[in-house]
Amino acid sequence: MKIIIIGNGMVGYKFCEKLMAKNPQGIELIVFGEEIRPAYDRVHLSEFFSGKSAQDLEMAPATWYEEHGIKLYTGDPIMHLDCENKTVSSHAGITESYDYLVFATGSSAFVPPIPGVEKDGVFIYRTIEDLEMMRDWAPKAKKGAVIGGGLLGLEAAKAMIDLGVTDTHVIEFAPRLMPRQIDEAGSTLLQAKLESIGLHILTSTNTLEITGSDKISGMRFQNDQVLDVDMLVISAGIKPRDELAKNAGLATGPRGGILVDSHMLTSDPHILAIGECALYEGMIYGLVAPGYEMAEVAIATLLGADKQFTGFDMSTKLKLIGIDVASFGDPFASDGEVRSIVLEDRNKGIYKRVNISADGKTLLGGILIGDAEQYNMLLQTCKNQVILPPNPEDIILGSRGGESEGGAGVLSLPDDAMICSCEAVSKGDICSHVLHGAENIEAIKKCTKAGTGCGGCVPMVKDIVNHTLKSQGIYVRNVICEHFDYSRQELLDLVHLHNLRSYDEVLSAHGHGDGCEVCKPLVASLIASLWNEMILDKGNDTAQDSNDRFLANIQKGGTYSVVPRIPGGEITPDKLIVIGEVAKEYNLYTKITGGQRIDLFGAHLTDLPAIWEKLIEAGFESGHAYGKALRTVKSCVGSTWCRFGLHDSVSFAIQIEERYRGIRAPHKIKGGVSGCIRECAEAQSKDFGIIATEKGWNLHVCGNGGSKPQHALLLASDIDSETCIRYIDRFLMFYIKTADPLTRTATWLNKLEGGIDYLRNVVVNDSLGLAEELESEMQKLVDNYVCEWKAAVENPEFRKRFSHFVNAPEEKDPTVDFEVLRDQKKAKAWS
Amino acid sequence: MVETMNKTWFLACQVQDVPENGGVCVKVKDQQIALFHFARRGEWYATQNECPHRQQMALSRGMIGSQGEEPKVACPFHKKTFSLKTGACLSGDVEAIKTYSVMVKDESVYIFLDSDEV
Ligand SMILES: Cc1cc2nc3c(=O)[nH]c(=O)nc-3n(C[C@H](O)[C@H](O)[C@H](O)COP(=O)(O)OP(=O)(O)OC[C@H]3O[C@@H](n4cnc5c(N)ncnc54)[C@H](O)[C@@H]3O)c2cc1C
Ligand code: SF4
Ligand code: SF4
Ligand code: FES
Numbered sequence: 001m002k003i004i005i006i007g008n009g010m011v012g013y014k015f016c017e018k019l020m021a022k023n024p025q026g027i028e029l030i031v032f033g034e035e036i037r038p039a040y041d042r043v044h045l046s047e048f049f050s051g052k053s054a055q056d057l058e059m060a061p062a063t064w065y066e067e068h069g070i071k072l073y074t075g076d077p078i079m080h081l082d083c084e085n086k087t088v089s090s091h092a093g094i095t096e097s098y099d100y101l102v103f104a105t106g107s108s109a110f111v112p113p114i115p116g117v118e119k120d121g122v123f124i125y126r127t128i129e130d131l132e133m134m135r136d137w138a139p140k141a142k143k144g145a146v147i148g149g150g151l152l153g154l155e156a157a158k159a160m161i162d163l164g165v166t167d168t169h170v171i172e173f174a175p176r177l178m179p180r181q182i183d184e185a186g187s188t189l190l191q192a193k194l195e196s197i198g199l200h201i202l203t204s205t206n207t208l209e210i211t212g213s214d215k216i217s218g219m220r221f222q223n224d225q226v227l228d229v230d231m232l233v234i235s236a237g238i239k240p241r242d243e244l245a246k247n248a249g250l251a252t253g254p255r256g257g258i259l260v261d262s263h264m265l266t267s268d269p270h271i272l273a274i275g276e277c278a279l280y281e282g283m284i285y286g287l288v289a290p291g292y293e294m295a296e297v298a299i300a301t302l303l304g305a306d307k308q309f310t311g312f313d314m315s316t317k318l319k320l321i322g323i324d325v326a327s328f329g330d331p332f333a334s335d336g337e338v339r340s341i342v343l344e345d346r347n348k349g350i351y352k353r354v355n356i357s358a359d360g361k362t363l364l365g366g367i368l369i370g371d372a373e374q375y376n377m378l379l380q381t382c383k384n385q386v387i388l389p390p391n392p393e394d395i396i397l398g399s400r401g402g403e404s405e406g407g408a409g410v411l412s413l414p415d416d417a418m419i420c421s422c423e424a425v426s427k428g429d430i431c432s433h434v435l436h437g438a439e440n441i442e443a444i445k446k447c448t449k450a451g452t453g454c455g456g457c458v459p460m461v462k463d464i465v466n467h468t469l470k471s472q473g474i475y476v477r478n479v480i481c482e483h484f485d486y487s488r489q490e491l492l493d494l495v496h497l498h499n500l501r502s503y504d505e506v507l508s509a510h511g512h513g514d515g516c517e518v519c520k521p522l523v524a525s526l527i528a529s530l531w532n533e534m535i536l537d538k539g540n541d542t543a544q545d546s547n548d549r550f551l552a553n554i555q556k557g558g559t560y561s562v563v564p565r566i567p568g569g570e571i572t573p574d575k576l577i578v579i580g581e582v583a584k585e586y587n588l589y590t591k592i593t594g595g596q597r598i599d600l601f602g603a604h605l606t607d608l609p610a611i612w613e614k615l616i617e618a619g620f621e622s623g624h625a626y627g628k629a630l631r632t633v634k635s636c637v638g639s640t641w642c643r644f645g646l647h648d649s650v651s652f653a654i655q656i657e658e659r660y661r662g663i664r665a666p667h668k669i670k671g672g673v674s675g676c677i678r679e680c681a682e683a684q685s686k687d688f689g690i691i692a693t694e695k696g697w698n699l700h701v702c703g704n705g706g707s708k709p710q711h712a713l714l715l716a717s718d719i720d721s722e723t724c725i726r727y728i729d730r731f732l733m734f735y736i737k738t739a740d741p742l743t744r745t746a747t748w749l750n751k752l753e754g755g756i757d758y759l760r761n762v763v764v765n766d767s768l769g770l771a772e773e774l775e776s777e778m779q780k781l782v783d784n785y786v787c788e789w790k791a792a793v794e795n796p797e798f799r800k801r802f803s804h805f806v807n808a809p810e811e812k813d814p815t816v817d818f819e820v821l822r823d824q825k826k827a828k829a830w831s
Numbered sequence: 832m833v834e835t836m837n838k839t840w841f842l843a844c845q846v847q848d849v850p851e852n853g854g855v856c857v858k859v860k861d862q863q864i865a866l867f868h869f870a871r872r873g874e875w876y877a878t879q880n881e882c883p884h885r886q887q888m889a890l891s892r893g894m895i896g897s898q899g900e901e902p903k904v905a906c907p908f909h910k911k912t913f914s915l916k917t918g919a920c921l922s923g924d925v926e927a928i929k930t931y932s933v934m935v936k937d938e939s940v941y942i943f944l945d946s947d948e949v
Contacts, residue, residue, distance in 0.1 A: 514895075514902065516912075554908070
């Protein structure tokens with residue numbers, strides 16, 4: 001049987017992949033693609049702007065088609081179809097006959113007939129070529145606009161911002177954003193959020209004309225408003241590519257699309273259509289998951305199996321400029337019989353709505369904006385008509401406890417619940433693979449492909465794996481990796497108990513196999529947290545993360561950064577001069593960091609010991625910027641200079657920074673001290689933050705900046721300096737001993753049962769009777785401190801490791817290359 | 832035999848120059864080769880030093896370990912892992928790296944290379 005596929009997009013490719021997986025005999029497969037490259041991941045197209053190359057986005061390389069005996073013509077569209085004689089001919093003049101023909105021609109961007117759309121600087125957003133053209137144009141553009149406030153339009157608007165066109169307008173014809181997916185209240189909130197990050201949004205706006213000579217210079221709207229614009233993306237919807245089918249006489253819909261039945265057959269029994277070009281029961285399915293399902297059905301049809309397409313859920317979840325937006329089931333259901341529960345928190349920018357049947361038993365659909373963590377669970381509850389708990393509002397309100405509910409939820413799903421819709425994997429599929437030995441997420445990904453598409457279902461797949469194992473009586477623990485069957489906390493206790501001091505000892509005593517990049521740094525950090533010995537000693541150097549191993553952060557291009565400690569951010573002019581001199585001598589890029597110190601970038605590995613020797617001579621120490629350790633204790637200028645200052649915040653910050661320097665923890669730690677309530681040191685965004693009061697200090701803990709900012713919570717108030725230090729000792733040591741790997745204090749606290757009250761009980765009220773032990777353990781670490789760089793430069797054995805070539809120690813890595821920016825050097829961009 | 836004619840054992844360094852269970856980078860004319868002493872298993876491996884993911888000269892500074900029985904190295908940049916035996920990428924989608932044979936004789940370490948490479 002000879003099959004020809006027209007179109008090598010996402011669905012066309014999936015058809016090939018799924019067909020090959022069935023190992024069919026006697027099938028000849030030929031693919032014609034119009035685009036110059038083999039199929040790529042259009043869903044993640046925007047990642048092209050965040051550094052992914054066309055190759056990264058490829059669904060499979062050209063060699064894959066070869067290996068599977070598929071003949072692939074790229075850059076050669078089919079121009080003519082002769083249904084009578086069952087032949088197609090291509091632009092390059094190739095004519096091929098077929099037994100069956102599959103249309104997978106997708107769609108193109110719909111461009112409304114506005115005068116001026118042909119001008120330079122007007123783009124659509126569909127292919128890699130479109131994005132390449134945008135990328136080339138953007139540096140010349142200052143003011144951007146996007147026509148279309150739907151899903152794709154907003155994604156295009158984000159792309160504009162990423163391209164540096166930050167002054168961008170979104171122009172929507174309807175009275176609000178994303179009218180097809182979310183309700184009015186949701187649109188309003190989304191609009192406010194988008195505006196707060198600088199997008200301008202014009203709704204109820206109809207574009208009459210695009211002005212300018214050859215090149216766009218502006219837009220004119222119906223209300224006679226005008227807007228200066230030098231770059232425009234049109235994203236006003238999609239238009240199915242049915243022109244070829246139509247010319248050949250196949251039935252198409254009045255508004256486009258190739259008509260298909262539930263077997264994906266068109267009006268010609270030898271021709272099928274799948275993906276975004278297929279019109280099923282009056283509907284074009286503009287998402288990949290239904291397209292993949294159509295591919296599956298088409299294959300069944302061709303191989304004589306029985307499978308039908310019966311429509312597909314159009315629920316979606318996406319991240320728009322960092323904002324979660326999801327809608328599922330019937331998001332708008334509102335007739336008298338339906339109860340809608342709405343949660344709106346404008347401060348946090350969260351809007352949630354669920355629609356529940358009148359009897360309160362089933363979930364009909366809903367909308368989530370700002371926080372869509374529950375999306376998968378709600379979607380499955382809705383699709384599978386799972387009976388709701390007695391207080392249905394809990395499903396959107398009480399989510400803070402997180403996991404346990406999610407877990408119970410997974411159990412209540414039926415076996416045919418679709419968990420991964422990208423790859424059509426059901427709960428039953430996952431369970432049965434778990435029972436057959438695929439006992440972790442990696443194994444499940446490999447054998448079912450679940451979670452390999454958009455990845456949104458991964459948390460749920462994990463839950464299902466764990467629950468299935470549990471139901472089999474297998475005790476699931478949060479184990480470190482294949483080499484250690486312990487959690488971090490369990491292993492820490494073992495290492496402590498058995499007084500183990502090197503990675504190899506720990507592996508031999510409590511692990512198996514040869515270790516890996518997960519357990520090595522984790523164990524190395526445990527050992528450091530327990531004993532605070534020089535981290536390169538006892539063969540532990542090769543178990544450290546590269547940054548710890550070379551006592552410096554590896555940077556783009558393979559050079560390292562040098563960050564001396566500047567406690568409390570206080571530095572003398574002489575020391576500043578030394579930093580400047582060293583930077584000059586070794587040609588380093590210098591930058592003030594967010595933590596009140598100075599980073600020197602671009603050091604060759606070979607130069608590190610000499611650089612540090614000079615810094616140490618001038619009185620500097622390692623800043624541990626490379627370690628999961630204390631970074632900085634930021635301070636405001638405090639009472640010594642500031643007219644509001646209550647206490648000397650700088651002195652206290654220095655004292656604290658010097659106390660905890662070098663101590664290894666599950667993650668990095670930052671501190672801050674402010675001299676009064678005005679909080680100029682932003683101490684409440686730190687792991688521990690100290691703020692002066694009339695009577696002493698207030699101690700706040702578990703704050704976080706970074707990608708998930710969180711304010712620190714008050715642990716104790718009006719305490720004196722010694723008490724403050726004792727509490728921090730206990731707090732840090734308790735964190736070090738109980739946190740999961742790579743968990744910041746904020747996340748640790750969020751997972752701690754009882755939260756801040758429990759923590760206060762342990763630290764302040766000594767409810768566990770651990771206070772003394774924690775303090776003395778901390779004191780031991782403090783007493784053991786030595787500057788690692790000092791130890792490294794003084795020891796010839798350690799020093800030897802800082803060369804690039806083992807057989808040419810004086811030579812630097814010749815491949816290191818820099819570019820110039822604002823009179824300094826910078827690392828060469830990734831190629 | 833004929834095939835080995837145009838290959839040579841290139842003297843890279845001494846055993847003690849290479850950290851146990853870690854790697855170093857060896858300069859061979861304009862090439863960089865990562866050499867690993869997998870002391871836990873009593874094995875030696877050599878691969879190209881360049882990580883194919885973002886073309887960084889970094890594999891010699893990576894952590895070595897095992898996945899099942901397969902010895903591997905993890906690039907320090909984005910933790911892509913590669914088999915030390917076959918060079919195949921074990922964490923997905925990057926192309927394979929080149930691997931070379933290693934021989935240790937009298938505390939000296941040699942890498943097996945094409946004669947015109949050295
Ligand atoms: C920026 C962007 C973001 C998106 N985000 C999401 C998302 O988050 N989730 C989601 O589910 N979907 C998303 N989509 C939609 C998704 O990409 C499409 O649903 C999917 O690509 C459809 O696959 P397809 O194979 O039917 O069509 P396409 O991927 O468009 O492939 C069709 C191919 O056929 C070729 N072709 C057309 N005519 C011919 C001819 N005569 N001869 C030869 N070749 C021809 C075309 O050039 C094209 O390469 C997004 C789309 C875009 C553009
Ligand atoms: S926090 Fe208070 S003391 Fe410190 S600088 Fe600001 S105003 Fe002055
Ligand atoms: S935010 Fe931090 S990790 Fe991200 S680019 Fe800046 S310095 Fe690097
Ligand atoms: S450069 Fe090696 S993993 Fe990215």
